[in-house]
Amino acid sequence: MFNSTLTEDERSHLPVDGAIMITASHLPYNRNGLKFFTSDGGLNKADIKDILERASKIYEESAHNNLKEQGEASKGVVTNVDYMSIYASDLVQAVRKSAGDKEKPLEELHIVVDAGNGAGGFFVDKVLKPLGAVTTGSQFLEPDGLFPNHIPNPEDKTAMKFITQAVLDNKADLGIIFDTDVDRSAAVDSRGRELNRNRLIALMAAIVLEEHPGTTVVTDSVTSDGLTVFIENKLGGKHHRFKRGYKNVIDEAIRLNSIGEESHLAMETSGHGALKENHWLDDGAYLMVKLLNKLAAARTLGSSIGSKVLTDLVEGLEEADVTVEIRLKIDQNHADLKGGSFRDYGESVLRHLENAISKDPNLRKAPVNHEGVRVSGYGGWFLLRLSLHDPVLPLNIEAQSNDDAIKLGLAVLAAVNEFPALDVTALNKFVHQ
Ligand SMILES: O=P(O)(O)OC[C@H]1O[C@H](O)[C@H](O)[C@@H](O)[C@@H]1O
Secondary structure, three states, rough: OOHHHOEHHHHHOOOOOOOEEEEEEOOOOOOOOOEEEEEEEOOOHHHHHHHHHEEEEEEEEHHOHHHHHHHHHOOOOOOOOHHHHHHHHHHHHHHHOOOOOOOOOOOOEEEEEEOOOOOEEEEEEEHOOOOEOOOOOOEOOOOOOOOOOOOOOOOOHHHHHHHHHHHHHOOOHOOOOOOOOEEEEEEEEEOEEEEOOHHHHHHHHHHHHOOOOOOOEEEOOOOHHHHHHHHHHHHHEEEEEEEOHHHHHHHHHHHHOOOOEEEEEHHHHOEEEHHHHOOOOHHHHHHHHHHHHHHHHHHHHOOEEEEEEHHHHHHOOOOOOOOEEEEEEEEOOHHHHEEEEEEHHHHHHHHHHHHHOOOOOEEEEOOOOOEEEEEEOOEEEEEEEEOOOOOOEEEEEEEOOOHHHHHHHHHHHHHHOOOEEEEEEEHHHOOOO
């Protein structure tokens, strides 16, 4: 969508002034929304508020029965343009270029795609096949807004199981999965190893840091400590852990560049990733093209080279044995909120936790932290923060053993237990497993 505001092609009426997409994104089918783009990028909350306010003013100012007439009068011309083919052919060209302009640089490489019945099915016919890849075993390529097979979200364990199984069943070299509107993506290597979350950020960081040594990688707040060590010690870059929310991460990377700190990659564990070279657009297909470029370039040296070139790039990334996310709901109608907002309530939970932590010698608050309360201890860490959208406090815990993860969970539970509007059932279950 966004690219249609930049592509120059007079015959196809491009570039357009604006683009609108109807999508549930990675969410279930009953949570559709609209995404708006201009050539400056995706519109943010303030822009959308402005649009809604203006629209409601126009509605109020016009007499109800006049609206239909006005609509008739302002009718424009509708022209259908096959923009997807134009966009996809740019992706194809990028991969060819990285392989010295070879027409079919992925010849005989077996790549399966799981589009989760979202919009990503085009990647098979319009990108992979023209590059010579074998795509048998690709699944759920037909768009279906009810997502009958699984929720299309590379952060979702079930979704990742589907693509991993498809790779193993088909003995494929690589698996690729997209969310509904292809702004999130992830991969699976030939052995069925998931390249998502921290691992995908590490992989993208390795690729980007080869091109831009020393650059800063901006990520969301739930990235692991192992990722920082990997980016800084192994790759020689800088890891700037910021807030959750792809827009927050992207805007922060843009801000860093504007104050003289070079950054080329902004990425979330959710699978949203944006590159400076691609106008800071969180384009999941473009991320996968960066992986294909690596594969294509490697295959110019030997046709048996497969996804190992990607797996090797994340060699040395330390990963926690236990990774949990527990979402603690705030009951907005509970008397303990005293009529206040769930945000204020959540903030007071966080302040209380911060205070409790400072008295515990086993725990250490992260020296730099931009969101919620992040704490190290028992060889791991936890982060408790407010959800971007919901009345929820998500808790992320990473540790090297279940016992250590439970110790971290208990520290949180002791502090949050004092807040009756917070549903701690899931946390209780976790620590008493
Ligand atoms: O704060 P949470 O509820 O975990 O949700 C956070 C997520 O919200 C949306 O899905 C955005 O697309 C993501 O960029 C963000 O990470």
